[in-house]
Amino acid sequence: MIKDTSKVNPLENEAIYIIREVAAQFEKPVLLFSGGKDSITLVRLAQKAFYPAKIPFPLMHIDTGHNFPETIAFRDRLVKELGLELIVRNVQDSIDEGKVKEESGRYSSRNSLQTTTLLDAIEEFKFDACIGGARRDEEKARAKERIFSVRDDFGQWDEKNQRPELFDMLNGQIHLGQNVRVFPISNWTELDVWSYIERENIEIPSIYFAHTRETFLRDGLIWSSDDDVVYRDENEVVEERLVRFRTVGDMSCTAAVLSDAADIASVVQEIRDSTISERGARIDDKRSEAAMEKRKQQGYF
Amino acid sequence: MEVLKIATAGSVDDGKSTLIGRILYDTKSLTSDKLEAIEKTSKQKGYDYLDFSLATDGLVAEREQGITIDVAHIYFSTQTKSYIIADTPGHVEYTRNMVTGASTSQAAIILIDARKGVIEQTNRHFFINNLLRVKEVIVAINKMDLVDFSEDIYNKIKADFETLMEKRDYQDQNITFIPVSALKGDNVVHISKNTPWYKGQTLLEHFELLDTEDVYNVGTPRFPVQYVIRPKTEEFHDFRGYAGKVYGGELSVGDVVVALPSQTKSKIKEIYLYDQSYQTASRRSSVTITLEDDINVSRGDMLVKVDDLPTIDKQFTATISWMDSQHLVTGNKYVLQHGVNKVLAKVDAIHHKIHPDYSGIEEHISALGMNDIASVTFKLNKTIFFDPFKNHRTNGSFILIDSQSNNTVGAGFIQ
Numbered sequence: 001m002i003k004d005t006s007k008v009n010p011l012e013n014e015a016i017y018i019i020r021e022v023a024a025q026f027e028k029p030v031l032l033f034s035g036g037k038d039s040i041t042l043v044r045l046a047q048k049a050f051y052p053a054k055i056p057f058p059l060m061h062i063d064t065g066h067n068f069p070e071t072i073a074f075r076d077r078l079v080k081e082l083g084l085e086l087i088v089r090n091v092q093d094s095i096d097e098g099k100v101k102e103e104s105g106r107y108s109s110r111n112s113l114q115t116t117t118l119l120d121a122i123e124e125f126k127f128d129a130c131i132g133g134a135r136r137d138e139e140k141a142r143a144k145e146r147i148f149s150v151r152d153d154f155g156q157w158d159e160k161n162q163r164p165e166l167f168d169m170l171n172g173q174i175h176l177g178q179n180v181r182v183f184p185i186s187n188w189t190e191l192d193v194w195s196y197i198e199r200e201n202i203e204i205p206s207i208y209f210a211h212t213r214e215t216f217l218r219d220g221l222i223w224s225s226d227d228d229v230v231y232r233d234e235n236e237v238v239e240e241r242l243v244r245f246r247t248v249g250d251m252s253c254t255a256a257v258l259s260d261a262a263d264i265a266s267v268v269q270e271i272r273d274s275t276i277s278e279r280g281a282r283i284d285d286k287r288s289e290a291a292m293e294k295r296k297q298q299g300y301f
Numbered sequence: 302m303e304v305l306k307i308a309t310a311g312s313v314d315d316g317k318s319t320l321i322g323r324i325l326y327d328t329k330s331l332t333s334d335k336l337e338a339i340e341k342t343s344k345q346k347g348y349d350y351l352d353f354s355l356a357t358d359g360l361v362a363e364r365e366q367g368i369t370i371d372v373a374h375i376y377f378s379t380q381t382k383s384y385i386i387a388d389t390p391g392h393v394e395y396t397r398n399m400v401t402g403a404s405t406s407q408a409a410i411i412l413i414d415a416r417k418g419v420i421e422q423t424n425r426h427f428f429i430n431n432l433l434r435v436k437e438v439i440v441a442i443n444k445m446d447l448v449d450f451s452e453d454i455y456n457k458i459k460a461d462f463e464t465l466m467e468k469r470d471y472q473d474q475n476i477t478f479i480p481v482s483a484l485k486g487d488n489v490v491h492i493s494k495n496t497p498w499y500k501g502q503t504l505l506e507h508f509e510l511l512d513t514e515d516v517y518n519v520g521t522p523r524f525p526v527q528y529v530i531r532p533k534t535e536e537f538h539d540f541r542g543y544a545g546k547v548y549g550g551e552l553s554v555g556d557v558v559v560a561l562p563s564q565t566k567s568k569i570k571e572i573y574l575y576d577q578s579y580q581t582a583s584r585r586s587s588v589t590i591t592l593e594d595d596i597n598v599s600r601g602d603m604l605v606k607v608d609d610l611p612t613i614d615k616q617f618t619a620t621i622s623w624m625d626s627q628h629l630v631t632g633n634k635y636v637l638q639h640g641v642n643k644v645l646a647k648v649d650a651i652h653h654k655i656h657p658d659y660s661g662i663e664e665h666i667s668a669l670g671m672n673d674i675a676s677v678t679f680k681l682n683k684t685i686f687f688d689p690f691k692n693h694r695t696n697g698s699f700i701l702i703d704s705q706s707n708n709t710v711g712a713g714f715i716q
Contacts, residue, residue, distance in 0.1 A: 001554075001578050001579060001580050002577055002578070002579050003579070003580050003581065004551065004579060004580060004581035004582070004583050005572075005574055005579050005581070005582050005583045005586035005588060006583035006586070008574060008583075008586055009302055010302070010303075010304045010585060011302075011304065013546065013585055013586050014587075016587035017527070017546050017587045020528045020544050020545075020587070021527065021641070023528055024527055024528045024600055047575070048574065048575040049544070049587070050528075050544075051530075051573065051575045051576060051589070052530070052532045052534070052536070052540060052542075052576075053530050053531065053532035053533075053537075054532070136374040136376070137374075137376040143374050143375065144372065144373050144374075163708055163709045164397055164398070164400075164401040164624055164709050164712070165401060165405075165709075166400070166401055166404040166405070166698065166700055166709075166712045167404045167405060167694070167695060167698050168546070168640070168695065169638055169640065169641075169698075169699075169700050171638060171700060171702055171707070171708075171709045173636070173702055173704075174707055175707060186374075187304075187374070187376075187385055189376045189378070189383070191378065192383070274332070
């Protein structure tokens with residue numbers, strides 16, 4: 001038996017507390033799972049929160065159809081190993097139903113189209129709480145996000161009318177039709193997540209580690225050309241590079257970074273030394289200075 | 302890993318955002334893409350210096366008005382600690398945000414403009430941090446570059462603040478004065494050559510040396526049950542675990558505990574965190590506890606040590622901070638959330654309003670408006686198990702929820 005819990009990470013204690021509040025305060029929670037490191041960390045925290053019982057809510061993946069194949073394979077394996085329920089809803093279906101229109105051209109991405117599919121799925125399953133892996137350190141609009149963030153019938157975020165959160169107390173009371181987005185790792189930084197993955201020995205998709213890949217350069221960023229998802233001009237030259245992905249979003253909006261970090265310890269060291277922010281490799285945030293804030297008001301995560 | 306959460310308070314234009322930006326810059330926490338964005342925007346605005354406030358002012362509305370309108374969280378770390386800064390706005394109408402930021406912080410920075418000295422706003426910032434019993438307060442006397450780094454001015458402001466300190470209720474609060482220039486970087490991270498008369502630490506050095514455990518409330522252990530874990534699998538057929546977080550003190554295997562409200566006694570059998578079992582659950586840890594006896598415990602109940610019971614009552618008086626535009630009036634009913642426990646509460650009496658600028662109290666009050674602080678007696682529909690706020694920061698606080706809007710409309714600190 002271990003002596004005491006004083007060495008346990010205070011951020012882990014906080015996240016477990018939040019996840020338990022979700023299970024206790026809501027009738028139909030769901031964990032939004034993207035296959036990225038943040039949502040994988042959430043799954044581990046949820047396991048810890050309810051052990052030896054199973055996680056008492058399903059996982060849901062909003063699949064843009066433009067995910068890295070490694071992510072999808074990883075997702076399916078994880079769900080099977082842990083005996084979890086996984087719901088998948090596809091952006092392609094929303095496109096086929098004419099609810100959203102695919103973007104075209106150089107910077108086209110399905111990233112913002114996810115919002116419609118997500119809101120439809122929340123309505124379909126009547127989810128009242130959606131747990132997500134967003135962190136306040138990622139982006140300045142997210143820095144103002146609450147842990148329990150109330151969304152209206154249209155999934156919208158009203159940043160001027162947020163509930164104050166005092167001490168540990170989380171107010172999850174909502175009206176019918178509203179839902180709450182919950183962010184248990186709000187207070188974690190990118191380095192905190194990586195250090196946790198290292199210490200807990202959590203498995204993550206291979207694309208987070210250095211590998212050779214066919215890529216091309218645009219706007220100073222490195223894009224994957226392994227597939228036909230990312231739009232590429234004739235004059236954009238394909239070259240093989242040693243890269244890894246620091247964030248795993250859609251292929252169309254996630255750039256790679258040059259890296260030889262082939263294992264978790266070197267990734268942690270790389271993040272420690274890094275001078276570029278994580279979302280610096282996300283083209284979706286670069287559209288305007290207030291890109292994230294606008295997307296959040298419309299119901300994006 | 303140590304985590305220190307710091308709340309900041311200052312009036313508009315005291316340079317709060319600049320100070321935070323300066324800390325980030327000098328600790329090399331600003332990434333190159335963020336720094337680039339700051340350089341670009343500063344240049345566009347025609348400044349001949351870097352406008353670090355752009356590092357924290359996040360929302361579009363704020364950038365338009367040039368003010369911070371809500372609590373923003375900023376993160377950085379050193380070799381010693383991880384820091385979370387809750388940047389709360391300083392203007393009069395946003396008392397609620399300051400209360401919110403202070404409630405989760407172990408330290409606070411109060412900014413004073415060296416040219417203006419202690420003003421009414423300073424009184425409010427100090428009052429709130431003292432009311433919320435924030436253990437460590439740093440009084441950063443800023444814009445020293447604009448007063449020629451004058452020791453006399455610094456001493457005058459310090460003396461004024463010390464006069465204010467005589468009025469405080471929570472006497473054990475540690476207060477430290479530091480002369481700084483956020484814009485130029487004096488005494489923020491690096492010690493300044495411009496203040497040879499100042500023998501103390503820089504702002505960051507002070508935080509680096511703080512014992513984060515010491516700043517937490519050490520009280521008696523309280524274990525509010527969040528969730529009952531019943532796996533009902535073959536392996537854990539009879540497992541019945543109580544999931545929750547330990548507040549104040551610690552709980553160990555073998556401790557005799559009482560479950561409230563039933564007042565049934567039992568003994569702690571096991572303490573789990575995931576698949577590991579522990580001898581002791583330290584304060585602030587999220588664990589799962591099993592008991593020797595099969596007693597009835599559900600969410601909202603509380604496990605406490607047998608020789609250390611909290612007050613068990615259906616009525617109490619508290620200092621409350623009102624946060625809603627709808628007034629609080631005697632006779633109104635609210636949902637009262639105390640930890641994870643929810644009961645109905647009726648406003649029995651409003652005793653007096655407390656002016657948060659230390660200018661006294663106001664009696665014969667019939668209603669409370671947004672940002673008012675007052676002493677109020679509540680009657681509850683069920684008993685709760687509480688401690689006075691001065692003894693237990695967690696078990697002595699609560700929030701009020703409007704059952705029509707579901708919004709959090711107030712916070713209270715039990716007297």
